[in-house]
Amino acid sequence: MPVMDCRMKTQENGRAGKQRARGLQCRSLIRWLDTSMASIKLGILQHFDGTVLKQLQPPPRGPREMHFYTQVFAQDCTDPHLLALQQHLPKYYGTWSTPDNPNELYLKLEDVARRFTCPCIMDVKIGRRSYDPFASQDKREEQIRKYPLMEEIGFLILGMRVYHVASGSYTSHEQFYGRSLTKGTLKTGLARFFHNGEELRKDAISSSIHKIRNILRWFEGQKQLHFYASSLLFVYEGSLHLANAKNRSEALTGQKHIQAELENKNNAHLTCSKLKSSCGQVNCSSILEAIHYVRKVNGFGSHSLHHQDKGMMAEMEAKTNTDVEDKSSNGGKEEDVEVRMIDFAHVFPSDSSDEGYIYGLRSLLFALEQILQD
Numbered sequence: 001m002p003v004m005d006c007r008m009k010t011q012e013n014g015r016a017g018k019q020r021a022r023g024l025q026c027r028s029l030i031r032w033l034d035t036s037m038a039s040i041k042l043g044i045l046q047h048f049d050g051t052v053l054k055q056l057q058p059p060p061r062g063p064r065e066m067h068f069y070t071q072v073f074a075q076d077c078t079d080p081h082l083l084a085l086q087q088h089l090p091k092y093y094g095t096w097s098t099p100d101n102p103n104e105l106y107l108k109l110e111d112v113a114r115r116f117t118c119p120c121i122m123d124v125k126i127g128r129r130s131y132d133p134f135a136s137q138d139k140r141e142e143q144i145r146k147y148p149l150m151e152e153i154g155f156l157i158l159g160m161r162v163y164h165v166a167s168g169s170y171t172s173h174e175q176f177y178g179r180s181l182t183k184g185t186l187k188t189g190l191a192r193f194f195h196n197g198e199e200l201r202k203d204a205i206s207s208s209i210h211k212i213r214n215i216l217r218w219f220e221g222q223k224q225l226h227f228y229a230s231s232l233l234f235v236y237e238g239s240l241h242l243a244n245a246k247n248r249s250e251a252l253t254g255q256k257h258i259q260a261e262l263e264n265k266n267n268a269h270l271t272c273s274k275l276k277s278s279c280g281q282v283n284c285s286s287i288l289e290a291i292h293y294v295r296k297v298n299g300f301g302s303h304s305l306h307h308q309d310k311g312m313m314a315e316m317e318a319k320t321n322t323d324v325e326d327k328s329s330n331g332g333k334e335e336d337v338e339v340r341m342i343d344f345a346h347v348f349p350s351d352s353s354d355e356g357y358i359y360g361l362r363s364l365l366f367a368l369e370q371i372l373q374d
């Protein structure tokens with residue numbers, strides 16, 4: 001995989017174009033991996049300590065998202081709804097920046113795909129409207145034009161990447177794929193995410209349904225927040241033999257790996273160890289193929305992160321233990337899949353149920369249940 005020094009080799013409307021627009025400039029410490037996935041909406045900066053970095057968007061979006069994560073993961077948070085919401089989000093480890101540009105902030109988040117060896121990933125925007133109540137008329141029209149069926153269907157596939165077992169490679173679909181789906185083709189379009197070229201991964205569908213139902217329950221029980229243009233991130237293990245045997249052993253080795261990385265925090269020569277260790281097969285690269293890398297060097301990004309890293313280790317440990325316990329109590333099904341809420345640039349306080357998001361979740365559930373039945 002050729003590594004290019006920050007040459008944005010992608011379409012301007014893709015992820016890299018956006019990052020550039022947001023001012024992510026070439027620095028000797030940040031590299032861009034050349035990849036055919038570049039135009040697909042499945043990318044984010046990754047830190048070598050196992051977290052991902054989401055650059056703060058320009059105001060009001062970025063500060064709003066940061067405020068949301070800060071509120072939900074506040075140490076003194078006692079709000080039962082917010083506490084219950086934590087399990088459905090990537091964990092938040094505060095903000096991050098480089099010493100040479102302390103004003104350029106990133107949200108430091110748990111990498112939801114990290115524990116998977118051959119992660120199949122799908123990003124689905126949820127809700128009947130993908131613009132918030134304060135959006136300009138132009139913005140509304142632009143969003144509606146992109147997917148006029150959003151109101152009726154309640155969700156939109158923004159991108160997916162599926163591991164095909166026979167070829168040992170991935171197939172990808174970018175945003176235009178989701179936008180092309182109609183009520184008539186929606187189920188087939190969605191089912192493609194769960195088809196590995198040989199069989200439909202009904203286990204992954206069932207686990208996803210279970211997780212979506214939990215998120216739906218949270219939404220049905222709360223009246224304080226409304227989410228617009230927010231997504232669900234789906235991840236399941238694409239490698240079949242790993243999917244069966246993975247949880248117990250890999251959770252433990254993954255934990256050891258993170259520990260080793262954190263211990264080597266000041267090692268200037270740390271390279272793509274995650275890539276090598278998490279994905280042994282040549283064609284079986286992880287989400288890392290579609291993302292930027294942050295190379296760790298002395299002092300790079302280590303300021304004010306020490307306690308967060310420790311916190312992360314403790315949480316990883318707890319998570320690992322939970323994984324093992326959950327696996328023994330339910331056969332491991334739900335733990336084979338991640339369904340997490342992401343992208344909170346348009347979350348607003350309210351005093352009513354979020355009917356738009358609830359509609360989207362029910363619609364998505366209905367489609368997945370239909371796929372299983374069919």
Ligand SMILES: Nc1ncnc2c1ncn2[C@@H]1O[C@H](COP(=O)(O)OP(=O)(O)OP(=O)(O)O)[C@@H](O)[C@H]1O
Pocket residue numbers: 041042043044052054090109110111112113121123231233342343344345
């Ligand atoms: N915590 C995470 N773990 C793993 N991958 C993530 C995580 N958060 C985001 N991603 C990946 O990064 C992509 C972009 O994330 P996100 O939607 O939050 O960014 P964004 O810039 O707000 O996107 P947009 O505004 O275009 O919808 C997601 O589609 C997903 O593939």
Ligand SMILES: O=P(O)(O)O[C@@H]1[C@H](O)[C@H](O)[C@@H](OP(=O)(O)O)[C@H](OP(=O)(O)O)[C@H]1O
Pocket residue numbers: 013061130146175229345
């Ligand atoms: O999928 P695409 O075609 O890339 O479209 C983008 C997508 O709808 C984002 O969700 C939206 O950001 P918000 O949800 O934050 O509005 C962005 O708005 P923008 O063009 O105003 O950045 C759109 O361009």
